[in-house]
Amino acid sequence: MDIKEQHIYRGRNIYCHKPVIKLLVDAGALSDIPTKDLSGFNEQLLSNFPGLKKHYCSLGYEGGFVTRLKEGTYVCHVAEHLTLELQSMAGFDVYFGKTRWAENPSLYHIIYEYMDEEIGLACGYAAVEIISCLAHNESVSTKAQLEKIKRLAAETALGPSTKAIYQAAEKRKIPVRRLGHESLLQLSYGNKMRLIQASLPDGTSCLATDIAKNKDLTKQMLGAYGIPVPEGRIVYDEEEALATGKALGYPLALKPFDGNQGRGVSLNIRDENQLRSAYRAAAKYSTALIVERFISGNDFRVLVVGDRVVAASERKPPFVTGDGIHSIKELVHRENRNVQRGVGHEKPLTKIKLDHVAKHFLHKNGLSENDIPGKSEVIALRENGNISTGGTARDCTAEVHPVNQEIAVRAAKIIGLEIAGIDFVMADIARPLQEGKGAIVEVNAGPGLRMHLFPTFGSSRDVGQEIIDFLYPQGEDVTIPIISVTGTNGKTTVTRLLKHVLSLTGKRVGMTCTQGTYIGGKCISMGDNTGPMSAQLVLSNREVEAAVLETARGGIVRRGLGYDLADVGVIINVSDDHRGQDGIDTLEDLAFAKSLVIEAIKPGGCAVLNADDPMTPYFAKRIHGKIIYFSQNHDNDLIKNHVQKGGQAVMVMDQMIVLDQDGKKIPLISVPEIPITFGGSSKCNIENALAAVSALYALNISEHIIAMGLRSFHPDVNTNPGRFNLFDLGDCKVMLDYGHNISAYEAVGQLIPYIGTERAVGIIGMPGDRMDENIIEAGKIAGRVFSKIYIREDRDLRQRAPGEVAHLLYQGIMEGGGDEGEISVVPSETESLQIAVEEALPGDLIVLFYENFQHVFDILQKLIEKRSDMSEDFMPDKSRINEINFIPPQLEQGNPYLSAHPS
Template sequence: MGTDKIRILDFITYPGRNIYCHRPIMKLVVDIGEYSNIPTKDIQGFHDRLLKAFPGLKKNCCSLGYEGGFLERLKEGTYLAHVLEHVILEMQFMLGYEVKYGKTRVLEEPSVYSLVYEFQNEVCGLECGKTAVFILNCFLNDKDPDTQTFMRYLKKISIDAELGPSTTAIVQEAKKRGIPVTRIGHESLVQLGYGKYRRIVESTLTDATSCIAADISCNKQLTKTILSENHIPVPYGKVVYSEFSAVIAAKQIGLPVVLKPCDGNQGKGVVLNLDREEDIKNAFHEGCKYGNGVIVEKFVTGNDYRVLVVGNKVSAAAKRLPAMVTGDGKHTVKELVDLVNLDENRGDQHEKPLTKIRIDEISVGILKSENLTVDSVPEEGRVVKLRANGNLSTGGTAIDCTDRIHPENAELAVRAAKSIGIDIAGIDIVTEDLSKSILDTGGAIVEVNTAPGIRMHIYPSEGTPRNVAGDIVDLLFPTEESYHFPIVSVTGTNGKTTTARLIAHTLSLAGRKVGLTSTSGTFVNGKCIFKGDHSGPRSAKTLLSNKEIDCAVLETARGGIIREGLGYDLADVGIVMNIAEDHLGMDGTETLEDLAFVKSLVTEAVKENGYAVFNAEDNMTPFLMERTKANVILFSKSNRFEKAAGGGQIRVFAQDGWIRIQDKETLISLIPITEIPITCSGKIECNIENALAAAAALYALRISVDKIAQGLRSYRQNTGRFNRYAVKNFHVMLDYGHNLPGYRQVIGACKRFDSSRLVGVIGMPGDRSDEAIRSVGALCAGSFDRIYIKEDLDKRGREPLEVANLFQNAILEKNYEQKNVQIIENELEALKAAVGSANPGDLIVVLYEKLEPLEEYLNSIGAKPAE
């Protein structure tokens, strides 16, 4: 084709809410090379090729906001990356997806661009992105690719990647009820809800159906045996393994007979009304294609009915008609099939209410039995059947008859499903009239099906559509409690972990089974099940699939939000603790407003009746408040709300040594601050803030004030945060402070403890800017009497001792005495050195990277937690 002018550098998928959009989007990073300064109007023939291939682009609005806006941009001159965005969206729109959102920005001057665009089908979105790049490269190389061929390919793979019709109907019903839906992989497997009430569904097969029950239903002879033992009418039959045995069995049973595979589905291999030896032999070989063994059973005359059982009741019933055409005396059978398939309600597979009729060996055989071929011209009015069974998957149709089913038939259908152990079952009944009991008419239940399709009930060809998907969701989520899974999401620059822990602790006291994700790991009911930094979306998704929990508290960090969006749909409470200078210059966040924009996603993604909790004393709170539609609760450790004036009818604040809650006209004195252990009698001010934020969230969750106070009073073991140890005649404090605001909080707290000297063991992650590291170094120079500089094991892109040298230079520039500062690269060795040279009354502060080795060392030298 020639050299690619546009090169794809990266693809990122955001399946949930993200900083770009609250709908799923993809991010495509491309390099447009030499075209970075060439508008498309200056590329010969490009516009003509583009609009010929994608005429719908003429109606695109673009940023101008009106139809035809993009065409104006083209005429004025725009750039390739921008055109690529519109082509990708247009291709998806041509495939039937209502996608509109897209945005293109320069990522690296002059030619690297970042495109984000909405998608509804992940496979389609990805392939449209790749295909659009290929097509535009063809245009740039003076080629005219066959775009229609590409579109046909994209249509096929998009259909293949869609959820099946049954799953789609159930998903839509779940979303109407506010139940979150998570797709698992690219098949029709979905998770509905979270935690304890989470359900897994594939089509209409649920996690309540055991493997044994599913296996039984697939074994048709075993199913018949069980039904017969439960006094449910079934046709008499035998299993055979040779055509000779099939013929003998048919004669013993009595002609006509039905042959079907023992473990088939969707009517595959089923041949009805056989009374000739040759046909029986042929039917045996057809059945053998779909499983081991073939059932020969008595042919029950009558109509084919499908009864859908959901739980303990019949949800719907339909009369099924096989694929057929009606002669007009003009067209051949094949032409009649083609005419029927023009119906817009018929699709190639399951994507539409009906499936197109296919002419294959089975239909040819049925035609032959009627002395017809595909080229025969049936006389006007003659009905020509092309299938023996009425399955929709082979082109059949259905007539709703739910209101006509006889009560005894309904009861037998429910009993049949229960006897096999299936919660959602398709019961196939053959009888002349479903409104009469099969106990009187000689009808029979011929099959019990797991994962029954529900298209025929939702979109019957005739009769009343039935909302069977709603019945299924009601079965899966029978109570109001099962609909509602409380989630609290906590973000901010500092205090996230402590606040999340306080909330989780108090919820557990209130009797909830709590899941917690944080920088220190994932916890279920207080037990750590995974260690490490689990403050990202993947950890949140994993936790929310855990059946042991009935609520979740999620620490939600900036990095995960930027990389992958949120790991949940909507929270009941979203908290932004504060916005301070950390991570600036990383991932496109250059200013505090950029950082606030990222973190605001947490308080935007809150349920309609939920709450956003903000720090009234933070400068960015007014910005954050403008970006949320949730109810607002403000907290303040100084009882000052001027910066967030007018926001929130509920306020939580510190006043006269108490934490108080003002809810409209009601003032609640919650707890004296001195009774909150993690504040150390008020010495650790940041933990007062954390307690306020936790109290606000718990109050929003309608936890009683007595229980909130109990939680704040009883939470003591805040691992890795302001942990003080008594060692001989001095103290050691361990804390995770790793940015300038964190260092300020730690140093401020330490100065409130009596100590003869303050000794710092300091370091910072290498992904912070030089300026940020030097600022912390300058702060330490004015705060510590002696300093040991250590480095993290994870250098995060830095050279060995690069961070340490930045620290040392910044400290010495403040005229700090050289003899009082020392670089000891290993964190544990730095602590040992500080302990070894400690004076009576010292307080050694370690701003750690890895907690466990330090705790083990302190335990080994007899350190005890300080009172």
């Protein structure tokens, strides 16, 4: 067995609404051998991985997978289940998996859920190797594989603090994702986005965290505000430390000036020799050390979030209890086998280290690691109680005196921390600090949460939820409005129209579309930006207050969604396009892929569907929330039934766009008033306007703003470039349109008669990745619509031979009734435009189905400049070369739009 490819889906995808990994695996000679025919395979597999006995598989009951093994399943299916089991054994709750045959008899796709990307991949590769070895009766160390995975999990998985915040965000339905492989989380999107590294939020300044690291400066600042702190000073060499110790008087504490997690800390230093030894140990961590008066008492960590104390723990140093038999070293080894202890932050407690600090502490107390303590004798192994060095914690949140709570919050604010761990040393946290001899000894930025989440004694505190509720107060919006738009035709126009209208509300709108990614009016990335990476680029921009995302089939199928949930999902239409690509062979396959956009909707969100589209009943079955239907036919039966049941619909009645809600019809705007409909003659743009209006209603945008936006959205190069853009060259006109499928060709053909022209000339092409029958059909339409045709080819032939697409288009033109004498093949897009303009007859309309808008637009500008130089009678305004207010001649009379916006 061999893994050929791997694909990572980091968001919702066509396989699952959770992240998945897809492996392309070549099973080789094992591809058609059922497991029951592999000698000893089932027995070895279940012996090594008994957890597989609980897998349900497709049979739907515990043990179903074992049944499949006995009946005889195939090795790639087994690898799917083993991948899930390995992740489970590493501590990850994952359940979804499927295996599907791929292109040839031995290739399979294994698709499975993951929580940690590196662990998910490691488990997939390990499963394939283990299954292959077992199937060939080769030796394999399953224990070694599992240990490797567990070590990797300890290194790469989210720590308990970050995981608690991640889970709390999910509980509040706040979009959350891990950035990179560290503990950095992105919460929400746009101007609602926050970043948090472990428990350190982005609202905390670098200055505040630097002050917290500078323990001496922290003490000075707290002391200046009357908060008790231990007396001490910074020293830079051993002799200075001794002199300071003598001046302060013993006992003393010594710690690195900028340390953390208790590294290099020595407490209760009672004489000069101990101070020398402590200095040398701490000097390994910092060149500047703090010598201060030792404060006796218990060690308390108080967690401050915003203006509140949300948790507190009493920390105890690591210890072992003697049994009169085993040495201290052996007792530590036994305690470290406690399932609650792990490496680093992977478990509630950390393994105890018998390092030089612990050995020094034992020596200071007259002990060594080889001594055998008496029965029930408690042996402390350190002076500090940090959880990261093996200490334990007792929850004491309810005991913290109100005065101490107020002091803790004040200390955090003095330093400038939103979230802080305040370390008190005092006899009893239930008594006011001023009454005793206690003090605040440290203020920590980004404090660890383990002791509060998993106290050794006492109640767990949901501090992750406290932090999320601080960052996103209850009752406030936790994310920005998001509209996701898909369909076969009209996606870009609808996306741009939605962005245009939303901008009128005063919001800064982020947009992705086939021409680029935009923040407000600025393009930040040119090109086809309709995939998940572009969506994330918009959503991670803090200026964005609303997002409109064109979401194309390719991105959905290959990488999933670039967002979590949208407020509105729009499917404009679905027609025959892109078949034969990425496993999409039928219209139903295409509809299945696009339906992800309407499935990934927020609770209370809305799906917008085209009631005139034959695939809409299929989509409606996949929706669990609200639907708004739109239609160009107010007698549409689907709409009638929907409205009768209390639903909403947007439709055309007597050339008026109308909202139908609860039987009440609310007129919005006359269709001829909408510029992109060309006076009501462009059926496809009426459809696009209806889709946009429906989505805007779903967002509760006012009717006044919607109508204003529809009136001011023009089919020009400034507002909707490359979609039905008309250019007047004097004796002929040129239309540019990004038509690249059958429906687009039909839409242009439907509009041409309304524009008014002596002769229609077509410059046609089709992407090479379309099926032969679709290219031929586009040629047929062109043969019926255009009197003269120039056939061009895309620069990107998409694995076609030069001239191959042109040949198919030519075949279609002839089948559509085209005149052989009026067909020319000019492969270059720009050259074909130049020739068509040069050969144009007076009154011609030249329609160019382009590949690259900017290239042909630049050529048009040069042609207009050339013609203006040749004729004094033709002097166009070069800043406005597009006829943005074009109205068909037969519709000019009495059109209300012309009086408001004269050409």
